[in-house]
Structure formats: C-alpha cells, structure tokens
Amino acid sequence: MGTSVHNMRGAGGKEVLRAEDISRSLTRIAFEIIEKNEGGAGLVIAGIPTRGATLARRLVRRIGEVGGPNLDLAIIDTTMFRDDLASQPLRAPHETHIPHEGIDGRTVVLVDDVLFTGRTIKAALDALSGIGRPAAVQLAVLVDRGHRELPIRPDYVGKNLPTSRQETVTILLDETDGRDSVVLGKKA
DSSP: OOOOOOOEETTTTTEOOOHHHHHHHHHHHHHHHHHHHOOOOOOEEETTTTTHHHHHHHHHHHHHHTTTTOOOEEOOOOOGGGGGTSSSOOOOOOOOBBTTOOSSEEEEEEEEEEEEHHHHHHHHHHHHHHHOOSSEEEEEEEEOOOSSSOOOSSSSSEEEEETTEEEEEEEEEEESSSOEEEEEEOOO
C-alpha cells in the first residue's frame, strides 16, 4: 500500500491512496475473503450504497478474477434504518437488491467505503435482519478511520487511516467520480 501523501489541487486535501493503492487493497481483500471462507462458495457480497455498492461490485469481479467463485451481489439500502433520520436532511432511498436465492443460512460480507462511528453498519445489520437470517455477517471496508461509537470491527480493511474528528475522508471512485482516490481533508 502506498504510504506517501500527495497534494491534491482542487480536491481539498491530501491524497492518501491512489488508484493503484485502491486496486491493490481490493485484490488483497478478495484473497482474504476467499481464504477466510474456505474458497468462498455460497457467499453473498452486499454493498451499502453508494460507494460501498460500487466497491462490492468490484470485489465480486476481483474474487472471480483471482480464481474465486462467481458470487452473488446484494445491495442493502440503510436509509430507513438509520438512527439519525430526524436530524439529517432527507435522503432518497436506494434500491435494495437481494439475490434470488436470498441470504438465509449464507455468509454475507457487507462492504462499505469508510468505517467511522459504526452507525451505518448497525443500520445495515438492522436492514439485513428484515430480509433474512444469514449464517454469519462479515465486514469489509476500504478505509477504517477509527472513532467508533458502537462495538463494530471490520474483518477486512484496505487501509487503517487514523484521523481526528476535525478531518474528513473522501472516497472518490471512477464509476461515480471519474477517478479513484482517497483524500484526507479538514472540516470547514
């Protein structure tokens, strides 16, 4: 993983991961998922919109590319399960997509871009419980920035990035932003 920090003009911060670092992280996570799950057959990779869903799609592809099985993809919208609905601006719900075979009795790997307080993951777990009963749930994140408010720990991490609460972590992905990058900035 790249350890250098590059100045980003127009991105409001310092680039801490470049496209090749993100790619390498996803490849490593793909291998770790296969290894931890004895080949990975029967897994469901479940992304949390927006960027977690994009990363989940990439992980499904990458697992296949590195010799793993073709896995089912799920998209788990957390909007209506969040504990901050009353204090945040209205958000448009995203579509939830569950594989035809469902999630009952299967291992689900939740995928998100940044793990911070843990509240989005709790919302995803609540959403999953309304869909079915997985055998196990694992968590993969591109960046773990610390500051947990709930007892949630990822199983797979692309980059541990210690931050202060005055800093921001911005994930840019080619599919939504035109390039891959992780940028560390300061709150305004």
